[in-house]
Amino acid sequence: METLTCPRCGAEMESRALSSSLGEDGAVNVCPDGHGVFLARADLGGLIESENDWHRHAGQHTAPMPRITPDMTAPPASKPPARAWVETLFH
Template sequence: METLTCPRCGAEMVTHTLSSSLGEGEVSQCPDGHGVFLARADLGALIEAESDWHRHAGQHTAPMPRITADMTAPPVGKPSPRAWVETLFD
């Protein structure tokens, strides 16, 4: 895929490679957040990968701990992604 420029700001797009069980594709992203662009064939693979991610991302919950006086707050961490596509742009 050739290098694209953002139609809104003219910046050179950053290309990310998509890898899933369905194969590989490319997504071009505006560095200023104006959008993402991809080939029509890659859109189908992206939708399938997203559906597969949700199918296998069940609720992983831990049992509630017993509350004691010596407990401290857990460290603040990065929230888990809500969708597979969020993992592409870390």
């Protein structure tokens, strides 16, 4: 496997093995200077499935991540939070 370099700083990426709850193994490439984490699309899918499994078994106060589909759009921009309770009375 060829080594990858960080697109930001050019340092050689460190490869780390992943193991998901689905029994699938993958790898993540990490910039040693903290500029990013890069992984294959299939490995990302495995991480999302593992995250969803964790939320299913973690209790009622967590929610699984939504399945990413090509037809998804960005959520609408939310208005900034009120600076004080009184401000909420006039909006």
